[in-house]
Amino acid sequence: MDVSRTRALRLLASAAALCCSVAFVSACSDSGSRDGAEKSTAQAAQAAVPMTTSDLQSDYQKVIKDVLPSVVQIQAGNDLGSGIVYDDQGHIVTNAHVVGGEKTFQVTTANSEEVHTAKLVYSYPDQDLAVIKLDEAPGGLQAATFADSSKVAVGQIVLAMGSPLGLSSSVTQGIVSATGRTVTEGSSGGGTGATIGNMVQTSAAINPGNSGGALVNLDGQVIGIPTLAATDPDLGGSAAPGIGFAIPSSMVKTIADQIIKDGKVTDSGRAALNITGRTVVDSRYQAAGVAVVEVKSGGAADKAGIQAGDIITRLGDTGITTITSLSEALAADQPGEKTSVTFTRNGSEKKTEVTLGEQ
Template sequence: MDASPTRAPRKTVFAAALVCCAALAAGCTGPVARGGQDTAATTRAAAPPAAGDLQSQYQKVIKEVLPSVVQIQASNDLGSGVVYDGTGDIVTNAHVVGSEKIFKVTTANSEEPLTARLVYSYPEQDLAVIKLDKVPTGLKPAVLGDSEKVEVGQIVLAMGSPLGLSSSVTQGIVSATGRTVSEGRTGGGTGATIANMVQTSAAINPGNSGGALVDLDGQVIGIPTLAAADPSLGGSAAAGIGFAIPVSMVRTVAEQIVKEGKVVDSGRAALGITARTVVDETYQPAGVAVVTVRSGDAADKAGLRPGDIITGLGGRPITTITSLAEALAVDKPGRRTSVTYQRGGTEKTVEVTLGEQ
């Protein structure tokens, strides 16, 4: 399946048909065996203790963490957020806040929406922080986990406001780690390319963006951000394929915004160019043409010029702007790597020390 990720914050209006399933037999009160034995009670007694323990753990985690997850209402978008600290800072996705500055936030302890204002949005990592004008009593910051301890197969819960249904919880596992995913710009996405994302089978629907992906220790391990779309289904969501920004990046970005009012150290590698995808004679993507080079930045120091066509970075083939962004996303500023490019029909390779975005 060729699946491409799409953002998941848009408010969706839908009609839900509620079907009541009831026993139709007159006087039916549940399964009864001969001699009046309650077979339902027998079944419950025979249930393995592990199942009950797991259910209790789910309920314990939900009770602990859900008060730290809020609903965020912008003019045209609905998303979720996670309480970062006790002073009213809330971390969410940049595509949830968009270009707006003022929001309505519904917390677990507020009957009426509260007003919050944008502190800073960082679209390059699709993260943002907003701050409540008034901190309600009992506001509970989330406990952030450790990205290094996230493992494939780990049970996780996604909490947020999918389709406007606040305080909703879905369950799944960590399907993969270390994914590099590019977010489209259509429908209000930021176009960010994000490295080290956590892939999960927990349902991620419109409105979940900015919420919490939580482990069974009650710790937030990621911010649900994207759901995959299946082109063969006309761009519809591919069930069970969602992506969350790892908590290590959430903590790094949010901490800078809270302390400095902006991101001062992105940790994201860059060449210092603007560029576009070029195609070959068969109209297939064939590289990235350099349009402009920033003076004194990485590409400039390495001798790259407008008109050069980049075809490789650090041994990875580069055919599109997206593939270049993905290659840079997993690299670090200050690292020395190679750039393969074509100039005047001749292929060349040069060493470059990566700059910072």
Template sequence: MTRPLATRLARPCAAALCAAALLVGCTSGSDEPSSSATGRSSPASTAASAAPVASDRLQSEYQSVVKNVLPSVVQITTDSDLGSGVVYDDRGHIVTNAHVVGDAKKFTVTLVTGGNPLEAELVSSYPAEDLAVIKLSAPPKDLRPAKFADSASVEVGQIVLAMGNPLGLSGSVTQGIVSAVGRTVSEGAEGGGTGATIANMVQTSAAINPGNSGGALVNLDSKVIGIPTLAATDPQMGAGAAPGIGFAIPASTVTKIADQIIKDGKVTDSGRAALGITARTVVGDDLQPAGVAVVSVSAGGAAAKAGLKAGDVITRVDSTAISTMQSLTEALAAHQPGDKVKVTFERNGSSQTAEATLGSI
């Protein structure tokens, strides 16, 4: 279980440097004639001439990706906030973070390609995954939808470019790598955050800065692999971000949620596991979190079918100790609807267990 080390930035992602190391040859010190005597290139001169070629090729790839994708990244402005978004289709749908749109219903959208600001309205927001879709009122004919990657193809070590509007610097591009995949991360609910716990996130060395949330994390195939959303914080650094640890919602989650919102106006199948309860954190005699008290049970839900009742205090899911609502949410995020879990709970002073078949949010 991943610790909730990340916190939501009000207007996040920029990037950390990814240094490309070039192989440099050296002479062996043997008695073989030098290149000037034989007319052949020495290993050192061959490597030296190859280095600029490799560097130029990588630079060309970067520039090609920027040319292909940056026109699909927009700036979203509300009355009180600023963030980024990604053009989803040619009908004017734009995907972004739920915390970027906040409570707003209308937005001003600025394209990287220029022109007058465009008006947009909220289609729907889904805070449980910190995603939202807005739609341009009058989409221009030359709108450039982004292409989204298959999340299963994302691998640690891949070079990625982060595109967005950090600190209001429109159309900024920076670089990093995929540092890890499959992270479960919780964002804070303070300062306008959704408090979401999101599974399977992509960890990147690209730094996340205010204004980059909702933008694009892109591979060298010019495909979006994720939506930058969170920056990690180190409690020992106070409120400061931990450098080089950022998180993006994976493309598979983005497309699944966006497709449903565009088709139905809401999320009809979250793919998120749930017990079917409302609950709250309780504290023990030492005033420390001691479990999650069930406030109510949804009729026909997973908890009801397993025999849980209002007043029960959940203390464990399988082998994972549960002390807070956040720890319960993280434990459930690791499962899929239909999974069977063993729930340990306290009732009338005694510990009991029940097997629950998880439902869906």
């Protein structure tokens, strides 16, 4: 059983004990000879509750004390975001949309007013990740510990750390609401337009400036990088409270390790058909598929016999109506997997098997 679940169960058990003890005293308050013993039992059960609450609070405070020094504020031009210290060499991992088109940055560490300069190592907008490096790493720079995100479970208590709205070293609390989400960022408002698979959904508040920070479990390990909050069209595109998404830590490590070693991403782990496409509409002006504009020679689609002019309508069992839906379907797959592509050519429907390539 993982630590966070054990703590949660302990808290629930204590709460249950309190309810039972109150009911027991009420029902037996006039029982005479057992009254003293019963009161002692009730008092002991009630006393356990603040102790458990205090234990949980102590856990929060320890995690914050251990991890917050690894979370920094990044100023890129006129924009502010967050980042995580990746190693003691001064590498910092953040979102690609935080660095934007900038090459140099000002970095402020937690609980410090000293500003450090940093330069871009590489930005990878397709996964909305980037690495920058401090020009001079200060002494005592503390790298964060990254968890295996495949072990993240719904219901785990998490803390989001960053600089929302420029308020550095801020912490919010929530739980893991879901895992395995595929989310497409908007390209407006500073997003990269990336479609990202296997994201962690959390109820911890994610506000502007939290991007690039840390989503942390109660073991003090980073399980993801908070990247975006859901928006509600009914609220004019405002953020939907309690629905935020984080890039899973295992993907962060995969990409960051390549950037630090090779100066670029050499193995994206993202499935692709290796085509250029665009959304097409039907006679009712409804999105109806993805027209293949160009096929990369030797790529997955080329090997499967797909040609420019074909209109893709299905990938495996998933219907395809837009280029975004195709990206989201591919995000759930892995390079090298075999699947089927349904498409129309000159008005006739065809289906072919394809071995997915890499983006």
